[in-house]
Amino acid sequence: xxxxxxxxxxxxxxxxxxxxxxxxxxxxxxxxxxxxxxxxxxxxxxxxxxxxxxxxxxxxxxxxxxxxxxxxxxxxxxxxxxxxxxxxxxxxxxxxxxxxxxxxxxxxxxxxxxxxxxxxxxxxxxxxxxxxxxxxxxxxxxxxxxxxxxxxxxxxxxxxxxxxxxxxxxxxxxxxxxxxxxxxxxxxxxxxxxxxxxxxxxxxxxxxxxxxxxxxxxxxxxxxxxxxxxxxxxxx
Numbered sequence: 001x002x003x004x005x006x007x008x009x010x011x012x013x014x015x016x017x018x019x020x021x022x023x024x025x026x027x028x029x030x031x032x033x034x035x036x037x038x039x040x041x042x043x044x045x046x047x048x049x050x051x052x053x054x055x056x057x058x059x060x061x062x063x064x065x066x067x068x069x070x071x072x073x074x075x076x077x078x079x080x081x082x083x084x085x086x087x088x089x090x091x092x093x094x095x096x097x098x099x100x101x102x103x104x105x106x107x108x109x110x111x112x113x114x115x116x117x118x119x120x121x122x123x124x125x126x127x128x129x130x131x132x133x134x135x136x137x138x139x140x141x142x143x144x145x146x147x148x149x150x151x152x153x154x155x156x157x158x159x160x161x162x163x164x165x166x167x168x169x170x171x172x173x174x175x176x177x178x179x180x181x182x183x184x185x186x187x188x189x190x191x192x193x194x195x196x197x198x199x200x201x202x203x204x205x206x207x208x209x210x211x212x213x214x215x216x217x218x219x220x221x222x223x224x225x226x227x228x229x230x231x232x233x234x235x236x
Contacts, residue, residue: 033174
């Protein structure tokens, strides 16, 4: 039986050096990493945030834009990133489908879980865009929800660090890496692996959350095949 995973990238991970927009060299690197998974018979779902363009909370902070509208703007940003990722993966010769939680037929499919599962069974990568389709929910929660819906064996949160630390490793030289922690520990200690809603949802459905460095070549495949804790942390 093939292994199925969902990989969550932040929008900021795709950003150009100025922190905005899309850096195509990063797109190409991620596409190569995903291609390696597909070539090893791993079925892949992807969720990408939209923070490299806009965040609903930030857009609404001064009250001119309502939070609901800000969140919808953020959902549209995730669609931009999803289409960019689709292009990069297709450039690598991979079959891809983008499914949006908000209907936009001219750009991509509308999310239907049965269709998503069928695509995955046929070896296609599925990129889930527009979050959950509802305001006030993050793309972390959307990623956890989609991972559960497609019956993924794990959700991988690809970040810029090699796991979860008790404090920011970029600011504190004595930061300690936590290889394994429970859902309750992550919630209780306010460790920002993902937002609390997504962690609680993962807990209710016994979905492991793996946090790893997306910029380490071959890291995704190594973690999925070998459960190598030296290059990641696991919440379970």
